[in-house]
Amino acid sequence: MIITKVETFVLHVPITPPITDAINVATHWGLSGVRIFTDEGITGCGYTGTCAHGDDMIVDTIDRYYAPELIGKDPFMVKELWDAMRFGKMHWIGRAGVTHMALAAVDIALWDIMAKTANKPLWQYLGGHKSKGIKAYNTNGGWLNWSKDRLLKDVTEIVEQGFAGVKIKVGKPDPREDYDRVKAVRQAIGDDVIFMIDVNQQWNINTAMTWGKRLEEFNLFWLEEPLNPDDIMGHKKLADALNVPIALGEHVYSKYAFRDYIHNGALEYCQVDVTRVAGVTEWLQVAGLAAAYDVPVCPHVGDMGQIHQHLVAATPGAFMLEYIPWIRHIFEEPATVKNGFYVLPQMPGASTDIIPRYFDEYRVR
Numbered sequence: 155m156i157i158t159k160v161e162t163f164v165l166h167v168p169i170t171p172p173i174t175d176a177i178n179v180a181t182h183w184g185l186s187g188v189r190i191f192t193d194e195g196i197t198g199c200g201y202t203g204t205c206a207h208g209d210d211m212i213v214d215t216i217d218r219y220y221a222p223e224l225i226g227k228d229p230f231m232v233k234e235l236w237d238a239m240r241f242g243k244m245h246w247i248g249r250a251g252v253t254h255m256a257l258a259a260v261d262i263a264l265w266d267i268m269a270k271t272a273n274k275p276l277w278q279y280l281g282g283h284k285s286k287g288i289k290a291y292n293t294n295g296g297w298l299n300w301s302k303d304r305l306l307k308d309v310t311e312i313v314e315q316g317f318a319g320v321k322i323k324v325g326k327p328d329p330r331e332d333y334d335r336v337k338a339v340r341q342a343i344g345d346d347v348i349f350m351i352d353v354n355q356q357w358n359i360n361t362a363m364t365w366g367k368r369l370e371e372f373n374l375f376w377l378e379e380p381l382n383p384d385d386i387m388g389h390k391k392l393a394d395a396l397n398v399p400i401a402l403g404e405h406v407y408s409k410y411a412f413r414d415y416i417h418n419g420a421l422e423y424c425q426v427d428v429t430r431v432a433g434v435t436e437w438l439q440v441a442g443l444a445a446a447y448d449v450p451v452c453p454h455v456g457d458m459g460q461i462h463q464h465l466v467a468a469t470p471g472a473f474m475l476e477y478i479p480w481i482r483h484i485f486e487e488p489a490t491v492k493n494g495f496y497v498l499p500q501m502p503g504a505s506t507d508i509i510p511r512y513f514d515e516y517r518v519r
């Protein structure tokens with residue numbers, strides 16, 4: 155099999171109403187992606203997720219630097235191709251961020267091709283583990299710009315729909331307001347529901363130490379991204395001092411950074427995101443690393459769950475997956491949760507195929 159054509163796209167899918175966390179305002183979810191065509195008629199699709207900023211730089215990287223490495227090559231040589239792109243012309247300026255997210259889109263498309271060629275959903279192509287589905291928790295009711303009334307209404311509905319857990323955003327200018335919202339949510343959902351909070355890097359070590367301790371009384375399942383993700387030692391201090399486990403990974407770009415987090419006991423739930431670690435190829439390595447330390451894997455869904463459901467379903471140490479439904483309507487086989495569990499995809503590939511009319515409707519490039 156030979157790659158014959160590489161075609162990029164940028165779609166901006168509206169988020170209604172717009173949402174905020176402690177650092178982002180999102181009116182659209184951006185898919186900067188690529189379709190890779192082969193001489194055997196099988197086409198792979200991969201993409202990465204953004205807050206609809208910087209997508210042009212991601213697809214520029216693919217068009218100008220990665221596509222020439224792919225034309226005429228065998229997609230089944232994915233790991234060799236990954237090395238050629240990772241250590242190619244962009245190596246000097248890119249070991250994370252734009253270039254790495256571009257590589258993720260390409261790598262995912264290649265794994266999509268391989269699974270489609272085998273006529274298997276990716277989770278079975280990788281070696282299946284969770285035939286009964288994946289436990290889901292829901293983040294879509296807990297945005298920072300939600301009023302307290304809306305917050306309580308949404309988390310209550312999420313629990314009624316059968317989700318195992320809810321996550322809400324914190325990081326208000328006055329942490330006492332966070333405390334008040336967390337307390338109200340715990341009262342609303344009861345003691346049995348898994349409940350996480352996400353700081354989106356807004357706190358410093360002192361705020362995190364003080365308010366992390368105060369919030370422990372609400373039996374939180376994890377405290378997510380309390381600090382700058384480059385600050386491994388700060389997270390270790392917190393992990394040592396707090397009873398609530400530390401979760402992060404959505405801004406961690408390499409297996410080496412995950413190694414240092416995990417080996418130092420600075421990370422207790424591994425949220426490795428396939429769109430950040432340059433695709434399935436390195437995601438699997440990070441999952442293997444986490445397994446060797448018995449650290450549970452629970453990915454952040456920068457892809458909104460389409461690809462991650464396959465990876466979790468193929469990984470014994472992965473036990474649950476985030477759910478955010480913003481872009482599910484654009485896919486041929488959308489990620490679907492029923493009674494609190496992801497229903498595993500049955501179509502061959504990585505569940506990345508987009509319904510053609512949405513290329514017209516949401517395309518910005």
Ligand SMILES: [Mg+2]
Nearest residue numbers: 352378379404
């Ligand atoms: Mg997060």
